[in-house]
Amino acid sequence: MSAATLPMVPTYPRADAAAWLAVAAGALGAMMATLDISIVNSALPTIQGEIGASGTEGTWISTAYLVAEIITIPLSGWLEKVLGLRTLLLAAALLFTGFSMLCGASHSLPMMIAGRAGQGFSGGTLIPTAMTIIATRLPPPQQPIGNTLFGGTVILGPVVGPVLGGWLTENASWHYAFFINLPVGAALVMLLTVGLPHQRLRTDLLRQADWLGIAGLALGLGGLTVVLEEGEREEWFASSEIRILAIVSVIGFALLALGQLRSEKPVIRLALLRDRQFGAIAALVTVAGMVIYGTAYVIPQFLVSIAGYNALQAGEVVLFSAIPTLAMMPFTPRLVRLLDIRLAVGLGMALMAFSAWHETDISSQTAGSTFAFSQVLRGFGTMFAMAWMNQASIRSVAPELAGDASGLYNTARNLGGSLALAGIAVVQDQRIWLHSRRIEESLSANSPQVQTYMADRAQALGGMDNAYRSLSGTIQTEALVMTYVDLFWILTMIVIVLMPLVLLLRPLPKGGRMVMAH
Known part of the structure; x- marks a missing residue:
């Protein structure tokens, strides 16, 4: 084969320091979000005792986070288009840190549940957008390194969480299972500010949004998750709360399906x-x-x-x-x-x-x-x-x-x-x-x-x-x-x-x- 017929191999510039800082920020944010799913598991009995929650009520400390996060994760792609990647992640990092402080300072169950729900809503955007950073900031030959870094943090988070939460509870106080996010959040904000460029807001997308799908996603996934988490403890449909939540979930999925049919750009493409x-x-x-x-x-x-x-x-x-x-x-x-x-x-x-x-x-x-x-x-x-x-x-x-x-x-x-x-x-x-x-x-x-x-x-x-x-x-x-x-x-x-x-x-x-x- 002559040199003239050899296939062209594309060349890519190497990522600069700012790009790698952005990748590090994405991995750090994903680690913080996945770790906080399980960090309270080891400290849960202690937390319940100090804020005056029963064993059944205390499960909402974990459930509130999971419900909020599972709603937000599919919305992150649309939120990124509206706010821009850096603005979205900076807002998520600041909110996650703020709600973590609220959890650490909690002295009642409603206060703790509000903080955990806020953590879930803000943390849910940190996981999928970490993959976006790697795709947009690294050239293809270097993306495997970023992908491995991201994959490792997502897998390690749920595993490290119980150990870190248990260690902090045994050696300091359960409050530090939440306060530890303050220095991490500060580092994340700095990395995002340096590593990601600013993008303008796309407010026009708000008018074109699939609001039926957004409402359906929140009601459907939120209701289903709570029914699954609390159904056994509440004796399933013997409980009026479970029956109501099941109806809410069905209505939500119906709205989501309607949004799939009516919207040109549905919030989540179930197709x-x-x-x-x-x-x-x-x-x-x-x-x-x-x-x-x-x-x-x-x-x-x-x-x-x-x-x-x-x-x-x-x-x-x-x-x-x-x-x-x-x-x-x-x-x-x-x-x-x-x-x-x-x-x-x-x-x-x-x-x-x-x-x-x-x-x-x-x-x-x-x-x-x-x-x-x-x-x-x-x-x-x-x-x-x-x-x-x-x-x-x-x-x-x-x-x-x-x-x-x-x-x-x-x-x-x-x-x-x-x-x-x-x-x-x-x-x-x-x-x-x-x-x-x-x-x-x-x-x-x-x-x-x-x-x-x-x-x-x-x-x-x-x-x-x-x-x-x-x-x-x-x-x-x-x-x-x-x-x-x-x-x-x-x-x-x-x-x-x-x-x-x-x-x-x-x-x-x-x-x-x-x-x-x-």
Whole structure:
């Protein structure tokens, strides 16, 4: 082949320091937003006690954040067009920091819920727009580095949150789980100011906005998330509040559907889900979100309630899943270029399923060290699945729709977490009762073994009443362990059932460059 017929290879200028500062700002903002989803989990009992909230009321401290964030994430693309990227992120950073201070200073439940909702609304824009910064500020050859940095922060945030929250609560005060955002927010504002150019406001877009879709998105997703989170505790449709919220959610989704039909530029393009590949990715990332958030909740609960760990020790066990993320980050950009997406995502999902299956062998004697191997496996699986699926999601749509795809992708991941937490509450309530009855039925009062056991316990504990209380506690403990086993089996089977969707993914060209959402 002559030199004249050789294909032209495009050349790109290298990113300057300001561009990398902007990328660092995006990653820092995404880390702050994802970390604050779970940072209160370890400190929740302490917070509830100090602000006078019951266990049921205290769940709103977590739910308020999740509901607000899941509404805002799909809106971030439209908000970016109206306000401009720098203005949007500066406003989000300042508001997030301000609401964090409100949470840290809270002395009542309404004050805390208001602060957490404000954190969620402002933090929800920090996650997908971090991908926008990488797409707009870095040339294609350097985007893999920024993408890996972003992917690592999103994966690490939910894992580090419980550990950091537990450490601050044990060594300082729960207030610092929120006050820590003040220096982080200040650094974020400086990085954004230096790293991003100013863009003019597009107020004309307000008149053209899909207001039906915006209202429907808020009512639909907000109502659905609350119903999922609170349904089991409120006995589902026996509660008037759940019935009202369910109706609100249905009305919201009806408005959202109407907006899809009437608006030329709907606020969120649900039509993307009709694409075979993108629909498969949305389903897979929802499942990945279920495993990530579900196991991050179940394992600490098991260690605290069964193994006698404190919140910090339980969080440290979950932190094992962060090791593969840190180990793979330097190599992920090259691996994404070389490894077929179907193979990578399939491997990631298989590792996530195997890690959940490995935890079905737990017992009341299981300690935190037993989870170390499965947590490392899950970390590798999460990194393979999420890093490659991000690429596949953007490749499945036209470049001008990449921002909409990013919003749907991140919403699906968070919705998976919400579904997991709701499902865990349902399974725990139903299966603990079932396993307790089955254990009781297996203990015959006429059995010589049972009689001997009870006589020995009565002698050791100073009376038959104490022996019966001990037996009841043992039954409840074993029933709870069996329930946790059920939960890990369910997560395993969900991943296995949806794994064939990997075959619908279209491979990236071997050695092809990475693409980014924007």
